[in-house]
Each structure stands twice: as C-alpha cells, then as structure tokens.
Amino acid sequence: MSENQVKDRIVEEVKIAKETGKITSKKIHEIVRKAVADAVSEGKGGAEAIRPIVKDAVSAAVEGLRAAEADAAENIKAALEGAVEGVRVHKDQAVDVVRKKMREVEEKLAAEKTELAQSVRDALQGAKEAGEVFSEEIRTQIESVSTDIKLNSTELLGLTREMVKEAVKQAIETGENVKETVTKIARDATERALKERRFTADRVKIIAEKVMSGAVEAAEEAGQEVKDVAHGAFEGAQKGIVSAVESIGDKTKEFVHDDLARTKEDLEAIEELLLETAGRVAKRSGETAKAVLLDLVEQTERTTSVLREKTGHAAEKVAGRLKKAGKEAVQTSVNSADKLARAMADEAMELGKRSVDVAKGAISGMWKGAKDALQKEKDNQ
Structure with a gap:
C-alpha cells in the first residue's frame, strides 16, 4: 500500500463515518489502526518504513477530521493510538511467530539432550557388558572408569x-x-x-x-x-x-x-x-x-x-x-547503545513530565471539586 493510498483510505473512511453519523473516537481508532496495520503488513521495508506510514496516517486522520469538523481532542487521540496499535498488531504477530519457532527449537533441543543422555548410558552399558568376558581386575577397571565418566556427565x-x-x-x-x-x-x-x-x-x-x-x-x-x-x-x-x-x-x-x-x-x-x-x-x-x-x-x-x-x-x-x-564492531555497538540510551533518557524525561502534569491535573481537579462542594455548601446555608 503506497503512502497516498494510506492517506486516501483514511480520509475517505473518515468522510464516510461522518456522513453515516458514526464518527466516534472508537470508529476513528479502528479506521487508523486497520489502515496502518495493512500498510505495515504489506510493506517490505523494516523498522525505518514505519515512521513515514504512521506520519501519513496521523496527518490524513487529522485532515479528515478537520474536513468533517470533528477534530476534537479525543478523536485526534484515538487516531494516534490507533496508528501505534496498528504497528503493534503486525509486529506482535511477527514476535509470536518467532516465539513459536523458539519453543519448537527448545523442544527439539530438549529431545536431542535426552537422546544424547540415553546414548551415553547405552555406551556405558555396552562397555560394562564387554567387561563381563574379562578377568575381575579388568572388569573392575572398566566399571571404575564408567563411573567416573558418569560422574563427569551428571x-x-x-x-x-x-x-x-x-x-x-x-x-x-x-x-x-x-x-x-x-x-x-x-x-x-x-x-x-x-x-x-x-x-x-x-x-x-x-x-x-x-x-x-x-x-x-x-x-x-x-x-x-x-x-x-x-x-x-x-x-x-x-x-x-x-x-x-x-x-x-x-x-x-x-x-x-x-x-x-x-x-x-x-x-x-x-x-x-x-x-x-x-x-x-x-x-x-x-x-x-x-x-x-x-x-x-x-x-x-x-x-x-x-x-x-x-x-x-x-x-x-x-x-x-x-x-x-x-x-x-565494539565501537558500533557502543555508539548504538549510547544513541539508544540518549533517546531513552529523552523519552523518560518527556514521560516523567507528562506523568507529573497528569498527577498535578488530578490533584487540581480534586481541589477544584472540593472547592466547588464547599461553595455549594455555603450557598445552601
């Protein structure tokens, strides 16, 4: 799906939702989520292809909402959340596929280990049986060595x-x-x-x-x-x-x-x-x-x-x-780690600020509610 196709699809579906009276934040979320998920799924690029897809999807959603005179904050929020979820839907599926393959490999590895252990036991049993035809001294030596091998393979x-x-x-x-x-x-x-x-x-x-x-x-x-x-x-x-x-x-x-x-x-x-x-x-x-x-x-x-x-x-x-x-290779790894660390630090700072703002907003709302209640009580008196 080309960039223009993503944009045209979202604008058109927002327009239809407006005409049918179904332009809710839930509907906007679903429109953007599906469009982004389909675009990411069809795209052959890697992670670098995701940014322009989401950028075009969010831009198209906002443009469509403005045209439909429905660009309320909750609808814009729904569009952004839908875009992010659309990316996750596809990537979550990819992660699940890899996880399934890993489980299969782990099961195969466990089976191979069990078979290997049994092979060692069979080999030692064969050595013990071979010793039965020799003198007691040699038989004792074989059994002693077999025990040591087991001890080193516990x-x-x-x-x-x-x-x-x-x-x-x-x-x-x-x-x-x-x-x-x-x-x-x-x-x-x-x-x-x-x-x-x-x-x-x-x-x-x-x-x-x-x-x-x-x-x-x-x-x-x-x-x-x-x-x-x-x-x-x-x-x-x-x-x-x-x-x-x-x-x-x-x-x-x-x-x-x-x-x-x-x-x-x-x-x-x-x-x-x-x-x-x-x-x-x-x-x-x-x-x-x-x-x-x-x-x-x-x-x-x-x-x-x-x-x-x-x-x-x-x-x-x-x-x-x-x-x-x-x-x-080491320097590349360090540079990548540093770059990632800086990006994560910036994100943490942004999220920390947002968290404080939300907390302050909640407290402010509590105070306002308490103040309004107190004023109402005074008015009633």
Whole structure:
C-alpha cells in the first residue's frame, strides 16, 4: 500500500463515518489502526518504513477530521493510538511467530539432550557388558572408569541434584569433617557440571541451585548437620564456579565476537546470580539453613569475594579479546547503545513530565471539586 493510498483510505473512511453519523473516537481508532496495520503488513521495508506510514496516517486522520469538523481532542487521540496499535498488531504477530519457532527449537533441543543422555548410558552399558568376558581386575577397571565418566556427565544425565543429595547424605552418616566434605562435594559437582558445556550465566544459576538445594535437603531430611551442610554447600558452589571461571580464558580463543560479548556480560553477572540463587534456596529451606544462607549472602555482599575478583579478571581478559576481535564492531555497538540510551533518557524525561502534569491535573481537579462542594455548601446555608 503506497503512502497516498494510506492517506486516501483514511480520509475517505473518515468522510464516510461522518456522513453515516458514526464518527466516534472508537470508529476513528479502528479506521487508523486497520489502515496502518495493512500498510505495515504489506510493506517490505523494516523498522525505518514505519515512521513515514504512521506520519501519513496521523496527518490524513487529522485532515479528515478537520474536513468533517470533528477534530476534537479525543478523536485526534484515538487516531494516534490507533496508528501505534496498528504497528503493534503486525509486529506482535511477527514476535509470536518467532516465539513459536523458539519453543519448537527448545523442544527439539530438549529431545536431542535426552537422546544424547540415553546414548551415553547405552555406551556405558555396552562397555560394562564387554567387561563381563574379562578377568575381575579388568572388569573392575572398566566399571571404575564408567563411573567416573558418569560422574563427569551428571548434568547431561540429569543427576546433579540427586548425586549431591546422596553424597551429602553419606557424608552426614560418617559424621567426620562434614562441613569440609560437603564443601568438596559441592565444589566438585558445580565445577564438573559447568565444564560439561559452554559457560553461561543461566547455567551457573541452574547448577548452583541444584547443588545447594540438594545438599540442604539431604541434611534437613537427616535432621543433622544442617548448619554445616548449608555453609559447605554455599562455599563449595562458590569455589566450583571460581574454578570453572578460571578455565574460561583458553576456551575464548575459539569464540566468535558475539560469544565473547555474551561471555563478558555473563561473567559480570555471576556473583549477583549466585547470591540470588542462594536467597531462593534459603526461602525454601528450614529456619537453620535459611539463616545460614542469608547470613552468607549478606557477608559476601559486604566484602570483596574471591568469586568477584576472579570473574572481574576473567571479564577483563574477555574484554581484551573482544577489543582485539573487532574494534569497529565494539565501537558500533557502543555508539548504538549510547544513541539508544540518549533517546531513552529523552523519552523518560518527556514521560516523567507528562506523568507529573497528569498527577498535578488530578490533584487540581480534586481541589477544584472540593472547592466547588464547599461553595455549594455555603450557598445552601
């Protein structure tokens, strides 16, 4: 639909609405909304094509309303809101299509992960069966190696939380150096799970929650060592993350520019995510574990933790590689971000002023209403 077609359509439909006595703000809103939605849908341009469409639509609506002697404020408002909604209708549909595709990809990814996990199990079972024809010594070696492989694949196999819970349960039963043992269990489990796949902030959050909640639940079910277990689980998860962070440096050599940028953002968010995760686990735990975890969160926030130092250093290294990978790309990104930030700041200022004006108008109306009521009361007296 050409620009003239949009304008002519709106002017004509406003004229018809006037002639049929249906020129309400609701009707104006619908006329402009449909015209803009159709124009945006038919247009092959991107976001840059939206501005002239809306400009022509609003201009045509105002011209049509003036010609129809119906350019009241509420009708002009309806035209503008209809134009914006017309843009959103089309773009919302596009977003829904993308969201649907993402869900399909996520479902496919989940299915592939399940299949991969089963493939690993089948492979290990095959290795175990192969060992049955050999001596006990070789069979024991094969089973030992298979167990280690499983241990290094707990996240893939969906066993991280249950493995930690079982290990902590056994540590409590021994009754020796429980806190230190749980710290080691949590550290190893966190580190192994994080190293199974590429390091991301989301994975840190998911894995840390599994490790801490599994450990705390084991202690609470046993009714013993809850304080030491909660402390050890938090400390161990933190140390496991630190260890995983330290290994990121060499891996970034194979990252493309976007991967580097995302990794830098993830590293900068890690400690905050860990503390948020500990807070969530605390809320679901009993009073003892809750108190320990919240106290550890508070202590970490007040001090400079090893995790904060390590993630900071790692982020700096990634930033160096990011700069080396493409100074122009970084500058473009910064310029775009600055431009967007300035535009958003201007919009916020405009909206803030409008909000204050609306609030003052409401208060002014209240005062006027009260004043009128008081005057009426005096007149009645």
